[in-house]
Amino acid sequence: MSAPLWTFNGGVHPPQHKSESNREATRPARLPKRLTLPLHQHIGEAAKPAVQIGDRVLKGQVIAHAHGYVSAALHAPTSGTINDIADYPVAHPSGLSAPCIVLDSDGAERWVERPAGRDYTQIDPSHLRNMIREAGIVGLGGAGFPSFIKLNPGTEKRIDTLILNGVECEPYITCDDRLMCERSQEIINGLRIMRHALHARECIIAIEDNKPEAYDIICAAVAGEAGVRVALLPTVYPQGSEKQLIKVVTGKEVPSNGLPIHIGIVMHNVGTAYAVYRAIEHGVPLISRYVTVTGDAVKQPRNLEVLLGTSVLDLLQECEVDLGATDRVIIGGPMMGFALHTVNAPVVKTVNCVLATTAAAIPEAKPAMPCIRCGACMDACPANLLPQQLYWFAHAKDFHRIQEYNLFDCIECGCCSYVCPSYIPLVQYYRFAKAEIWAQERDREKAELARKRHDFRQLRQERDKIERASRLHKKKSALHSAEAAADGPASEKTEKKAAILAALERARAKREGKDDSGAVGE
Amino acid sequence: MPLQTPSSPHGHARITVTHIMIRVALALLPGIAACAWFFGPGVIINIVFGIIVALAGEAMMLKLRNRPLAPFLRDGSAMITAMLLAVSLPPLSPWWLTMLGILFAIVVGKHLFGGLGYNPFNPAMLGYVMLLISFPREMTAWSPPLSLNEHPLSWWDTLRAIFGGTLPGGLSLDAVSMATPLDTVKTQLKLHHSVGQIINNGSIFGSLGGKGWEVVNLTFLAGGLWMLSKRLISWQIPVAMLAALGAMAMFFYTVNPALYVSPLFHLFSGAAMLGAFFIATDPVTASTTPRGRLYYGAGIGVLTYVIRTWGGYPDGVAFAVLLMNIAAPTIDYYTQPRVFGHRKD
Numbered sequence: 001m002s003a004p005l006w007t008f009n010g011g012v013h014p015p016q017h018k019s020e021s022n023r024e025a026t027r028p029a030r031l032p033k034r035l036t037l038p039l040h041q042h043i044g045e046a047a048k049p050a051v052q053i054g055d056r057v058l059k060g061q062v063i064a065h066a067h068g069y070v071s072a073a074l075h076a077p078t079s080g081t082i083n084d085i086a087d088y089p090v091a092h093p094s095g096l097s098a099p100c101i102v103l104d105s106d107g108a109e110r111w112v113e114r115p116a117g118r119d120y121t122q123i124d125p126s127h128l129r130n131m132i133r134e135a136g137i138v139g140l141g142g143a144g145f146p147s148f149i150k151l152n153p154g155t156e157k158r159i160d161t162l163i164l165n166g167v168e169c170e171p172y173i174t175c176d177d178r179l180m181c182e183r184s185q186e187i188i189n190g191l192r193i194m195r196h197a198l199h200a201r202e203c204i205i206a207i208e209d210n211k212p213e214a215y216d217i218i219c220a221a222v223a224g225e226a227g228v229r230v231a232l233l234p235t236v237y238p239q240g241s242e243k244q245l246i247k248v249v250t251g252k253e254v255p256s257n258g259l260p261i262h263i264g265i266v267m268h269n270v271g272t273a274y275a276v277y278r279a280i281e282h283g284v285p286l287i288s289r290y291v292t293v294t295g296d297a298v299k300q301p302r303n304l305e306v307l308l309g310t311s312v313l314d315l316l317q318e319c320e321v322d323l324g325a326t327d328r329v330i331i332g333g334p335m336m337g338f339a340l341h342t343v344n345a346p347v348v349k350t351v352n353c354v355l356a357t358t359a360a361a362i363p364e365a366k367p368a369m370p371c372i373r374c375g376a377c378m379d380a381c382p383a384n385l386l387p388q389q390l391y392w393f394a395h396a397k398d399f400h401r402i403q404e405y406n407l408f409d410c411i412e413c414g415c416c417s418y419v420c421p422s423y424i425p426l427v428q429y430y431r432f433a434k435a436e437i438w439a440q441e442r443d444r445e446k447a448e449l450a451r452k453r454h455d456f457r458q459l460r461q462e463r464d465k466i467e468r469a470s471r472l473h474k475k476k477s478a479l480h481s482a483e484a485a486a487d488g489p490a491s492e493k494t495e496k497k498a499a500i501l502a503a504l505e506r507a508r509a510k511r512e513g514k515d516d517s518g519a520v521g522e
Numbered sequence: 523m524p525l526q527t528p529s530s531p532h533g534h535a536r537i538t539v540t541h542i543m544i545r546v547a548l549a550l551l552p553g554i555a556a557c558a559w560f561f562g563p564g565v566i567i568n569i570v571f572g573i574i575v576a577l578a579g580e581a582m583m584l585k586l587r588n589r590p591l592a593p594f595l596r597d598g599s600a601m602i603t604a605m606l607l608a609v610s611l612p613p614l615s616p617w618w619l620t621m622l623g624i625l626f627a628i629v630v631g632k633h634l635f636g637g638l639g640y641n642p643f644n645p646a647m648l649g650y651v652m653l654l655i656s657f658p659r660e661m662t663a664w665s666p667p668l669s670l671n672e673h674p675l676s677w678w679d680t681l682r683a684i685f686g687g688t689l690p691g692g693l694s695l696d697a698v699s700m701a702t703p704l705d706t707v708k709t710q711l712k713l714h715h716s717v718g719q720i721i722n723n724g725s726i727f728g729s730l731g732g733k734g735w736e737v738v739n740l741t742f743l744a745g746g747l748w749m750l751s752k753r754l755i756s757w758q759i760p761v762a763m764l765a766a767l768g769a770m771a772m773f774f775y776t777v778n779p780a781l782y783v784s785p786l787f788h789l790f791s792g793a794a795m796l797g798a799f800f801i802a803t804d805p806v807t808a809s810t811t812p813r814g815r816l817y818y819g820a821g822i823g824v825l826t827y828v829i830r831t832w833g834g835y836p837d838g839v840a841f842a843v844l845l846m847n848i849a850a851p852t853i854d855y856y857t858q859p860r861v862f863g864h865r866k867d
Contacts, residue, residue: 414531
């Protein structure tokens with residue numbers, strides 16, 4: 001099963017911390033009394049509520065519809081009553097609140113009526129995509145892009161390779177590891193459905209060599225399956241990043257600003273494959289997911305199958321957190337995850353890990369020293385950028401030069417900050433520069449719009465003037481011709497008019513002749 | 523306990539500038555020991571004195587510039603500057619020479635440009651060149667190697683020579699110093715001797731370069747290779763510099779061996795190895811892109827050869843480094859690596 005592997009520049013090897021949480025089998029988390037479900041759990045438009053306060057809902061029932069093409073529906077993770085639809089704290093780096101549906105569970109876990117087992121091979125791919133869309137499935141690796149869109153091969157391109165991402169390169173996180181160990185058949189079935197939808201020629205399941213158990217189990221599950229192979233990759237961060245992983249297993253580089261599908265490749269997370277299988281073959285929408293709860297502030301680190309909307313605090317308590325010693329609670333891994341402002345935020349579709357650490361495990365960053373241009377960041381950068389130069393331009397707010405040095409190819413993986421001997425928060429500088437550039441672009445667009453409006457207004461005024469003049473002219477000439485037609489009286493009238501005008505002229509000349517001072521002004 | 527919400531990444535490889543500088547200093551030690559063995563303990567006295575002066579100068583400038591003292595004194599960069607400059611000075615240099623050079627390096631070469639990370643020129647080489655231009659007599663009075671030294675000086679004598687300006691037994695400075703092999707070759711060639719004659723007549727030449735000098739260069743090479751293995755420096759600059767220096771020497775040596783010394787002599791004389799591994803690799807002032815480092819190193823190698831062979835000074839590493847420092851930003855601009863997902867040009 002060994003096929004050639006490629007490499008990308010740099011990468012880092014932070015301490016793994018996987019063994020803390022991957023020893024025990026995953027179990028369902030306790031059913032919480034209250035679930036808080038943000039309407040925006042994915043990339044794209046927020047979902048639109050389909051229920052009202054006080055409604056009783058069943059498990060799996062739609063509570064919010066997808067709004068627009070790039071959007072995802074939301075389902076009740078358990079049966080109960082809608083308690084509120086309002087803004088609540090959500091898991092977001094900003095710490096701001098966002099619209100949520102609050103569901104009080106009745107503890108009965110009564111299911112909505114589900115279709116019987118379905119054979120995906122008998123279902124048309126476009127219908128499959130629609131079912132996946134209605135199941136509210138988004139990329140579970142962390143990005144949260146609606147999956148049905150990435151299962152559409154389009155009309156021009158043939159999908160050569162479908163890659164299942166089981167790399168899980170971030171330290172601490174083991175939910176994909178456990179999922180592969182425990183749900184291998186379901187994942188492979190999901191892969192088959194995805195392959196059917198995409199007409200993909202071959203499939204590659206990518207797993208890093210720090211998950212030997214998962215690798216063996218997945219290999220056994222796909223044994224004998226035509227056109228499917230499992231790739232065992234040497235562990236390096238950020239290998240799980242889409243473009244880097246595509247390079248490693250296929251040798252192809254996704255063009256800058258391009259998408260994998262442009263080079264005939266589609267990648268999905270193993271968790272997404274599992275969700276697709278459950279949706280198609282069992283009619284179970286996306287209402288739960290595997291979440292790793294770990295970190296040195298947690299006494300019982302493990303993986304839990306968590307209903308969406310469960311609060312982070314509930315999970316931490318279930319794993320016996322020492323809240324007093326907790327210094328930060330990170331959603332995701334230590335390299336790219338963001339720190340929560342409040343543990344009351346709920347788990348959403350994209351939360352793969354809750355990492356609670358003390359100041360001993362992750363001490364506060366040292367104060368930054370000046371850049372000595374050692375190039376350690378450049379050696380670590382998986383996008384082959386020159387982070388030291390980008391830093392220089394971000395520092396100087398030279399947003400033109402920083403784009404020449406391809407700032408927007410930065411994937412914010414954090415390798416540069418991780419290795420910087422001067423402890424410069426490089427990624428923060430790049431985020432700042434990107435935000436500034438976006439703000440400038442918005443301002444420019446606004447100014448452009450204002451300019452267009454102004455130009456149009458002037459054009460309109462000009463046009464109105466011309467139209468008015470031509471209307472007047474038409475009227476006059478119409479009058480003229482009418483008068484001409486009337487003949488006699490008309491000429492009489494003009495004579496009379498001319499006489500009056502001449503008299504007025506004479507009077508004016510007389511007045512001016514008398515008044516000398518008036519002549520100066522003329 | 524309120525939650526901390528810093529931005530990612532959370533955690534660090536925990537390698538600091540200080541770690542790097544200390545390891546560079548460690549890599550220098552074998553070479554310094556060899557210098558002390560062959561040319562007397564003066565080099566060690568100069569280095570210790572130089573480090574004290576450098577730290578004092580650094581503290582003074584930080585104070586004047588309202589910068590925090592502790593983190594910058596601890597970063598180790600002033601120490602490295604002092605070591606590199608002091609090891610390049612003649613072992614019996616008077617204390618004021620060392621002090622002048624080091625203060626010039628720290629105050630003008632480093633802090634007037636903005637301090638650590640902002641200096642366009644290698645501060646140690648700037649100090650060295652200032653001394654070389656201003657005090658050519660003191661700067662060329664190098665001690666004879668161990669085997670040729672008729673008046674080896676003790677630690678105490680050396681201390682008195684450096685700080686008191688007096689030599690024991692009424693010796694003159696000329697009696698305890700002689701021209702370096704590079705210097706000898708240069709002067710003798712001007713007198714129309716052939717390379718063969720010069721090397722056969724001079725007792726100062728060894729099998730690779732000059733006596734003592736070849737061992738010093740070998741130990742700096744060893745320290746450099748250790749830094750390479752620890753990834754403290756990248757291979758491009760030293761390899762390109764030594765290859766360019768060797769290639770230039772090889773070409774002219776092949777054309778006329780009576781007029782031009784051998785590539786081995788160039789590689790193991792003067793500051794070749796010290797320059798290649800410890801001076802040219804100063805990250806602040808060197809080229810920073812992988813391809814750029816090749817051009818940068820090669821430029822230093824070529825210029826070193828040119829200055830040694832046709833210039834006014836016996837060794838050219840310092841001038842070559844400073845000249846390439848000027849070129850580094852331009853080299854970086856034209857040698858940007860291909861970014862992931864961008865087309866190959």
